[in-house]
Amino acid sequence: MTSSNTPLITTASQTITPKFKTTLGCNGSIKEPYTCIDSDLEINAIRLIQDKTDMFIITVDTLFVTNDMIEEVITTLSPNYHLKKEQFMIIASHTHYAPFLDKTKPNLGTVDPKYYIFFIKKLVSIVKILLDQIPQPVDIYYSETETNNIMISRRKKTWILRKKIIFQKIMTNYPNNLSTIDSKLRLIKYCDPQSKKTLAIAWNMACHPVMYPSSNHLTSHFPADIRTHLRKKVTAIPILFLQGFAGDIKPKNHLKALTLKNKIKTIINKQAPFRDFTKTAYKHWIQSITQTLDKLLPNSKKIKPTSLNLQTYQCSLKEIWDSPSNDQILTVKAFYLNKSTIILGISAEIVSAFSIKLKTMFPNITIIPIGYMGSVFGYWPTQSMLKEGGYEVTGFLSGFSINGSFKNSVETCFETMIKRVML
Numbered sequence: 001m002t003s004s005n006t007p008l009i010t011t012a013s014q015t016i017t018p019k020f021k022t023t024l025g026c027n028g029s030i031k032e033p034y035t036c037i038d039s040d041l042e043i044n045a046i047r048l049i050q051d052k053t054d055m056f057i058i059t060v061d062t063l064f065v066t067n068d069m070i071e072e073v074i075t076t077l078s079p080n081y082h083l084k085k086e087q088f089m090i091i092a093s094h095t096h097y098a099p100f101l102d103k104t105k106p107n108l109g110t111v112d113p114k115y116y117i118f119f120i121k122k123l124v125s126i127v128k129i130l131l132d133q134i135p136q137p138v139d140i141y142y143s144e145t146e147t148n149n150i151m152i153s154r155r156k157k158t159w160i161l162r163k164k165i166i167f168q169k170i171m172t173n174y175p176n177n178l179s180t181i182d183s184k185l186r187l188i189k190y191c192d193p194q195s196k197k198t199l200a201i202a203w204n205m206a207c208h209p210v211m212y213p214s215s216n217h218l219t220s221h222f223p224a225d226i227r228t229h230l231r232k233k234v235t236a237i238p239i240l241f242l243q244g245f246a247g248d249i250k251p252k253n254h255l256k257a258l259t260l261k262n263k264i265k266t267i268i269n270k271q272a273p274f275r276d277f278t279k280t281a282y283k284h285w286i287q288s289i290t291q292t293l294d295k296l297l298p299n300s301k302k303i304k305p306t307s308l309n310l311q312t313y314q315c316s317l318k319e320i321w322d323s324p325s326n327d328q329i330l331t332v333k334a335f336y337l338n339k340s341t342i343i344l345g346i347s348a349e350i351v352s353a354f355s356i357k358l359k360t361m362f363p364n365i366t367i368i369p370i371g372y373m374g375s376v377f378g379y380w381p382t383q384s385m386l387k388e389g390g391y392e393v394t395g396f397l398s399g400f401s402i403n404g405s406f407k408n409s410v411e412t413c414f415e416t417m418i419k420r421v422m423l
Contacts, residue, residue, distance in 0.1 A: 007050040007306050008135035009190055011200045013238040014043045014126045016061065016119055017218070018099060022112040024218065025063035025100035034097075036217045039224035041098050043122060044238040046190065046200050047130040048138075050308040055335060056130060057202070057343070058090045058123075059240040061220035063109070064102040065092045067375045069123060076124045081131055086312050089333050089345050092372040094243050095209040095221045104375070107399050138199060140337055141189040141300035142366065147292055150285070151207040152252040153179035153352070155390055158269045171390030173250075175271055181249055182206050182355035185289070186242075186368050187296045188337075198234045203293065204368050206244025206352055211251055211276045222286060229290045233297065242343070242370045247351040247379050248392055251285060253277055309336040311421035317377055319413045323404030328377045330413075334421035341366045344418070345373035348380040351392060354414060361418065378402050383411045 017040045021033035041061035048055045070090055074083045100109030101119060156176035159169050186204040191197060209221030223241040230239050253275055266272045277285065310333065317328040331347040344358070344367050355369045378400040379392040386393055386406055393406065 005305055006137050007048055007140070007308055009049075009138040009199060010047045010130045010133035010135050011190070011238045012045050012126045012129040012133075014122045016041045016043055016122050018115050018118065020114065022099045022115050023110060024097055024216070025109040026096040034216055034218040036214065038214065038217045038219040039228075041095075041218070041220050042224075042227070043126050044200075044240045045126050045130060046202075046238060046240065047135070048308055049135055050306065053308040053310055054087055055308065055310050056088045056127065057240060057335070058088065058126070059093060059242065060090065060123075061093045061095055061223060062098045062101045063092060063094055063096060064105065064372065064376050065090050065374065066102055066104065069101075069120065070374075072120050073124050073127050077128060077131070086310070089335060089343075090374060091242060091345065091370055092376075093209060093220060093223045093241050094246065094372050095219065095223065097209070097212055097215075097217060097219045097221060102376075105400055107401050136199075137193050139191045139193045140303045140306055141191060142187070142303055142337070142341055143296045143300040144184050144186040144366070145292060145296055147183050147185050147205070148288075149252050150185075150288055150292075151181065151183060151205070151249045152177065153181050153248055154208075154250040154274070155179065155248050155385070155388070155392065156269075156271070157388070158265070171388045173391060174269065174273055175250075175252070177271070180356060181352040182245060182369065185292050185296065187293065187300060188368070189297075189300050198237060200238045200240065201230055201234070202240040202242055204242040204244055204370065205289070206246040206249045206355065206369070206371075208246055208250045211253055211274065213277045213279045213282050215276070222289065225286045226289060226293065230293065233294070242368060243372050245346070245350045245352050245355045245369045245371045247349045247371065247381070249352050250274060251277070253281060253285065303337050303341055305338060307336065307338045309423065310334070311336070311423065313417055313420040315413070315417060320380070320407050320410050321377075321404050322407055323402075326402070326404060328375070330377070330417065331374055332417045332421055333373065336423065339423065340364065343368045343370065344421075345370040346380070347374045347376055349376055349378060349396075350380040351382060351385065353382045354380070357411070357414070358418065361415065362422070380414070381406065381410060383408065386410065
């Protein structure tokens, strides 16, 4: 079908904005429908083929995706197509302002059956488009850069007032300038070898799509604004946002506190707390991302030789979790663009420190780290975080409908899984 030096690609994009009113995700207590649509929700996807590798990368504007979604696609298309779940890497953008789709987390949001059926039909449709298109040759380009003042750690020990008379210092959701995070922005371009026309773009950054100016508006948040910007630059092509290891990362927006309570917090913690964006602040924040991307676009370097390869490893959640009744699975997928450039996906809301750990483990390999892939059990903190506590260690349990606690093997398990998919 193709020589070992020439990968092939098909691309597709679908709008999944609901045509009827429904509620938003990550707002389990909010039952009222959204009041406005600020940007379309989308599925963006590519299929890459080379020798024995036939791989689908699909990004969805939603809070969480699940493995069941791919199972439904395979079942629907099975009479005419031979597909395996191992071929798919499905990733959520993690926007908090879209209809909820993960039935395993009822405490986070309610799944509207009508919207779920609508979404699955769209997902089946986009995979069928990828299968039915005639694949064309593709060159793959890559670039990365450090960002400045775009994202920040949200874990910091701060003083809080308990029972109105007792001050206590605990790990809270608070801006932490001193914590080292993965602040890189990474860009992959898929181009026609002859015309050099861009056929699709994938970009990667670790940041929660939260603190939007209007909490009851439907939007895919910054992935939509970046899509719009890039499409103006290169034409209306699929733009895949590959959410990074963003478990403890938020937008850097902690402007001067307005309320007396937040002024007191600022004084005693020597740092202003997080604030939702104003429309003006959000616009400026988006501009800081687009300006960084604009510098990367013309400076991407061709990956050569391209040698596509997919490696998958799974283990029981019990490797890091002490609940004997939990039968969930941890999955890592390493999609090789060549031997030294890898898209690496994890089925967890994993914290940023593991991105830095990857660089330490494999200093000579370029790794694009992706969280929120497939069925996500919950957060994946580091060993040091277990001692500190906080939302990423225990606070998330109720929302994610999970019982138990982490074992001290959170980092050794991560290292073992990653090593199993490294060639």
